[in-house]
Each structure stands twice: as structure tokens, then as C-alpha cells.
Amino acid sequence: xxxxxxxxxxxxxxxxxxxxxxxxxxxxxxxxxxxxxxxxxxxxxxxxxxxxxxxxxxxxxxxxxxxxxxxxxxxxxxxxxxxxxxxxxxxxxxxxxxxxxxxxxxxxxxxxxxxxxxxxxxxxxxxxxxxxxxxxxxxxxxxxxxxxxxxxxxxxxxxxxxxxxxxxxxxxxxx
Numbered sequence: 001x002x003x004x005x006x007x008x009x010x011x012x013x014x015x016x017x018x019x020x021x022x023x024x025x026x027x028x029x030x031x032x033x034x035x036x037x038x039x040x041x042x043x044x045x046x047x048x049x050x051x052x053x054x055x056x057x058x059x060x061x062x063x064x065x066x067x068x069x070x071x072x073x074x075x076x077x078x079x080x081x082x083x084x085x086x087x088x089x090x091x092x093x094x095x096x097x098x099x100x101x102x103x104x105x106x107x108x109x110x111x112x113x114x115x116x117x118x119x120x121x122x123x124x125x126x127x128x129x130x131x132x133x134x135x136x137x138x139x140x141x142x143x144x145x146x147x148x149x150x151x152x153x154x155x156x157x158x159x160x161x162x163x164x165x166x167x168x169x170x171x172x173x174x175x
Contacts, residue, residue: 003045004055006037010062013037014069021070021077027134034066035127042115053110060099060115064092067126074133087144088129091122091151098158109165116161118154125150 013034020026041059045051068089075085102109129143 001050002048003041003050004052004058006041006044007055007059007062009037010034010066014066017066017070018073021073021134024134024136028131031070031127031130031134038063038123056114057110060095063123064096067092067123070130071126074130078133080133084144087148087151088126090148091119091154094155095119095158098162102162106165109162112165113161116154116157118150118157122147122150122154 013030017027017030017034020030038059041055045055071085071088074080075082099113102113125143125147129140129147131137132140132143
């Protein structure tokens with residue numbers, strides 16, 4: 001219960017971010033709080049023995065809603081070109097489509113899908129890019145390039161994991 005409430009807090013933080021996106025200090029503080037909550041919900045679920053299938057779906061859903069809300073808001077507040085928004089959201093869009101396809105076509109795989117290191121790297125770099133934008137820091141293009149490279153890596157990693165799952169689900173002797 002507590003981990004799910006922590007995950008849901010990111011939805012409240014998304015609304016707060018929309019309200020305070022033009023205040024760089026508050027925007028970055030909200031972003032930091034969301035990052036801490038993302039770590040804390042997983043830690044609390046393990047520590048309290050409250051890992052659930054619902055929580056495993058709720059956490060990434062709240063992550064996606066938060067980051068999409070933040071990036072779309074920053075696109076308007078800081079007049080970011082749409083192609084940059086596309087680069088920053090590519091992994092999230094593909095993940096969401098992939099998750100929906102898996103739930104529809106292979107629901108037995110849902111329990112095997114876990115957060116992956118490559119995905120965590122993309123999320124961290126997305127957050128850093130948002131800090132770059134909110135504070136108007138120089139060299140944003142380097143952050144954007146890092147997100148793009150990490151996205152390619154993460155998507156390749158997800159495809160490899162799905163191929164592994166597909167191979168493991170084949171009956172012995174069928175190749």
C-alpha cells in the first residue's frame with residue numbers, strides 16, 4: 001500500500017510541475033522529489049514485502065505520466081522544438097506501445113518484465129535533460145545526444161529480453 005501511494009505521488013508532482021514549470025528552482029525541486037519517489041517506492045516495496053503485480057504496473061505508469069507531463073510542459077514553457085520532445089520521449093512511447101502489445105498478446109510475460117538498467121539510464125538522462133532545460137544550462141545538445149544513444153541501447157536491450165522470453169516460451173524440440 002505505501003509503495004503504491006509513493007508511486008501515485010508522482011501524479012500530484014506532475015500537476016505541481018505544470019503549475020511551477022516557469023520557476024526553475026521549484027521545477028528542479030519537484031523533479032528531484034519525483035526522482036527520489038521513483039527510487040523510494042521500489043525500495044519500500046522490497047523492504048516492506050509489498051511487491052505486487054499491481055504495483056509493478058502502477059510504478060512505470062506513474063513514471064510515464066510524470067515524464068510526459070514534464071516534457072510536454074517544458075516544450076510550451078521553454079519553446080522547445082517538437083523534434084527534441086520526440087527524442088526525449090522516444091523510449092517512453094515505444095515502451096508504452098510494447099507493454100500494451102505484451103498485455104494483449106502475451107499476458108503470461110507481464111510478470112517477467114522488470115525494470116532494466118538501460119531503462120534506468122535513459123530515465124536518469126531524461127531527468128538531467130529536464131534540469132538542463134529548466135535551468136537554461138549550456139551544452140543541452142550533449143544531454144540530448146546522451147538520451148538518444150541511451151534510448152537506442154535501452155530499446156535494443158528490451159528487444160533482446162523479449163527475444164529471450166520468446167525463446168524460453170517455446171516447447172522443447174521446436175526450433
